[in-house]
Structure formats: C-alpha cells, structure tokens
Amino acid sequence: MTDLPTFIAGLPKVELHVHHVGSASPRIVAELAARHEGRSPVPADPEALADYFAFRDFAHFIEVYLSVVDLIRDADDVWLLTHEVARELARQQVRYAELTVTPYSHVHRGIPAPAFCEAIEDARKRAEADFGIALRWCFDIPGEAGLPAAEETLRIALDERPDGLISFGLGGPEIGVPRPQFKPYFDQARAAGLRSVPHAGETTGPETVWDALRELGAERIGHGISAALDPALLTHLAERRIPLEVCPTSNVRTRAVATIEEHPLPQLVEAGVLVSVNSDDPPMFGTTLNDEYAVAARLLNLDPAGVAALARDAVTAAFLEPGERARISGEIDAYAAAATR
Numbered sequence: 001m002t003d004l005p006t007f008i009a010g011l012p013k014v015e016l017h018v019h020h021v022g023s024a025s026p027r028i029v030a031e032l033a034a035r036h037e038g039r040s041p042v043p044a045d046p047e048a049l050a051d052y053f054a055f056r057d058f059a060h061f062i063e064v065y066l067s068v069v070d071l072i073r074d075a076d077d078v079w080l081l082t083h084e085v086a087r088e089l090a091r092q093q094v095r096y097a098e099l100t101v102t103p104y105s106h107v108h109r110g111i112p113a114p115a116f117c118e119a120i121e122d123a124r125k126r127a128e129a130d131f132g133i134a135l136r137w138c139f140d141i142p143g144e145a146g147l148p149a150a151e152e153t154l155r156i157a158l159d160e161r162p163d164g165l166i167s168f169g170l171g172g173p174e175i176g177v178p179r180p181q182f183k184p185y186f187d188q189a190r191a192a193g194l195r196s197v198p199h200a201g202e203t204t205g206p207e208t209v210w211d212a213l214r215e216l217g218a219e220r221i222g223h224g225i226s227a228a229l230d231p232a233l234l235t236h237l238a239e240r241r242i243p244l245e246v247c248p249t250s251n252v253r254t255r256a257v258a259t260i261e262e263h264p265l266p267q268l269v270e271a272g273v274l275v276s277v278n279s280d281d282p283p284m285f286g287t288t289l290n291d292e293y294a295v296a297a298r299l300l301n302l303d304p305a306g307v308a309a310l311a312r313d314a315v316t317a318a319f320l321e322p323g324e325r326a327r328i329s330g331e332i333d334a335y336a337a338a339a340t341r
C-alpha cells in the first residue's frame with residue numbers, strides 16, 4: 001500500500017475552483033515583477049513573496065491579489081501565466097481544470113479583450129498539446145467593481161466567446177456586494193448557454209448562498225462553506241446535488257475560517273452535500289491541489305479509497321462532456337484499483 005501523499009500525487013484529478021492570476025507561481029510573479037521593477041509593491045524576490053502573501057483579512061487578500069493583477073500588462077504576460085499554470089496543474093495529474101479568469105480586470109488595465117482571449121485560447125491549446133491537460137474558462141465578475149464590471153464581463157463573454165468558455169462567475173468580496181443585483185447578467189449568460197458558478201458563503205452567511213441559488217441560478221457554488229450554519233440549506237444542496245467548490249486552506253489564509261481544525265468540510269460531507277476539493281489561489285496560500293487533497297483526507301479521516309471517491313465527486317461536479325467524464329472516472333478507478341491492490 002502506497003502512503004497517502006504518494007497516492008494523492010499520482011491520482012488523476014480535476015480542479016474546478018482555481019483562479020488564473022491567483023495561480024501565478026512565485027517564479028512567474030517574480031519574473032513579471034522584475035519587468036516592472038520599482039513600480040510595483042510586489043517583491044521580485046520569491047522568498048520575500050511568501051511574506052507578501054500573508055493576509056490580515058479578506059479585504060487585504062483582495063488588495064494583494066489586485067497588485068499581482070497589475071503586473072500583467074500585455075498578451076505575452078497572459079500567455080506565459082496561462083501556460084505555466086497549466087504545466088503546474090498537469091504536474092499534479094490534473095486532467096481537466098475550470099480556470100476562473102477575470103477579463104474585466106485585464107481589459108481595465110489596457111489589454112484589449114480580443115488580445116486577452118486570443119492569448120488564453122492559444123495557451124490553452126498549447127497546454128493540451130504539451131501537457132495533455134484540458135482547460136476550460138469561467139469568466140467571473142470582480143464583485144468589488146460592481147455593475148459596470150458585470151456589464152463588461154458579460155459583453156466580453158458574449159462578443160468574444162472563446163472556445164474554452166463554459167461558465168460565468170462572480171468573485172471578489174461578498175461583504176457589501178449583494179448577489180441579487182447581478183441577476184440580469186447571469187440571466188443573459190445562462191440564456192447564452194454559460195453555466196452559473198458564483199462565489200457565495202465564503203465570507204458571508206447562508207443567505208448569500210440562497211441568493212446565489214435563487215437569483216443567479218447557481219449550478220455550483222464557489223466555497224459555500226457557511227451553508228454548514230443552515231440545516232435547510234444543507235438539505236437543499238444535498239437533495240438537488242448542487243456541488244460546493246471547497247478550498248480549505250484558502251479559507252484559513254483569508255481568515256474566513258479561524259483554523260483548519262474548525263473548517264466545516266466534515267459537516268458538509270456529513271450532510272450529504274456533493275463537495276469538490278480545490279486550491280483557489282495555490283501559491284498565494286502556500287498550497288497545491290495535492291496538499292488540499294491531503295488536508296481534506298485528514299479532516300475527513302479518509303483512506304486512499306476515500307480520497308479516490310473525493311476525486312470522483314469532483315468529476316461528477318465538473319461541466320465535462322459525458323465521454324470525457326467517463327474517461328477520467330475510468331482513469332481514477334484503474335489507478336485506485338492498482339494502488340490499493
């Protein structure tokens with residue numbers, strides 16, 4: 001029997017909640033910072049970066065996140081970042097990832113929408129050829145930028161419509177950013193065939209998750225961990241198989257949860273909610289997807305078979321084509337059978 005970290009490292013996976021800029025490795029951030037030497041608060045030294053990625057609270061996390069977004073100035077930066085993120089996911093045996101990108105933030109910093117979309121699409125196709133990983137896009141609204149950002153994000157999604165685009169989201173802070181105001185934009189995105197995956201219940205209570213379900217037609221919820229406070233919501237999520245995209249270490253590092261031991265993941269699983277495990281912004285939180293599987297295994301007291309079941313749940317929650325879903329599930333089954341023989 002292989003030890004759990006080794007089992008996890010080789011286990012085929014999918015990742016559903018991981019942010020594009022949030023996945024920039026210290027090396028890539030340092031390289032981008034060096035290009036803008038002196039004009040950015042982001043340290044060009046990877047060591048200093050670890051200290052820079054220490055957050056007082058969620059608002060501070062968003063402030064730091066946006067300082068990294070500022071480093072991305074042209075389509076070449078976008079291409080480099082995207083291709084490197086794919087390399088790192090593939091290194092962890094990720095076969096398929098739904099990457100959240102925020103076009104508004106980049107267009108707002110001078111990268112034209114067509115150039116941004118061409119860069120991510122070219123990097124996506126090259127990553128499939130180079131690393132055998134399938135990337136798809138979630139375009140999310142940066143909530144702190146409000147309705148103008150919603151308008152622009154929808155326009156880019158519908159006008160540019162890159163081949164990899166499958167879903168429409170809402171990120172950024174929840175406090176002071178009520179979800180119902182975004183209903184018209186989610187209605188139009190869903191009418192155009194995009195799947196609805198807003199963040200909710202990360203830094204606010206269950207009512208935000210209810211709003212995401214009722215007003216935004218959410219098919220999955222980003223984080224949604226405050227659902228653990230509302231038994232009726234837990235029942236609703238479990239009965240309708242509405243998945244939560246849970247990112248344990250993220251919640252501790254942004255101070256949404258005080259300690260990993262207090263994380264509500266066990267209550268969510270206990271209530272029968274379909275959960276996928278994700279890394280969110282791995283280098284910023286000093287984690288990787290494999291680390292998040294190890295954290296989940298510890299919190300849920302899982303053996304390798306239990307960890308394989310967690311990976312299968314993420315495949316169930318993914319917006320995969322049926323053939324792809326069956327193929328990846330089959331890979332997980334074959335790997336788990338061989339490793340637990």
Ligand SMILES: O=c1[nH]cnc2c1ncn2[C@@H]1O[C@H](CO)[C@@H](O)[C@H]1O
Nearest residue numbers: 019022065102140142171172199281
């Ligand atoms: O954990 C998270 N919660 C909410 N937003 C996040 C998170 N990680 C990255 N972002 C990103 O923060 C930006 C805010 O403008 C958005 O791009 C959002 O995608």
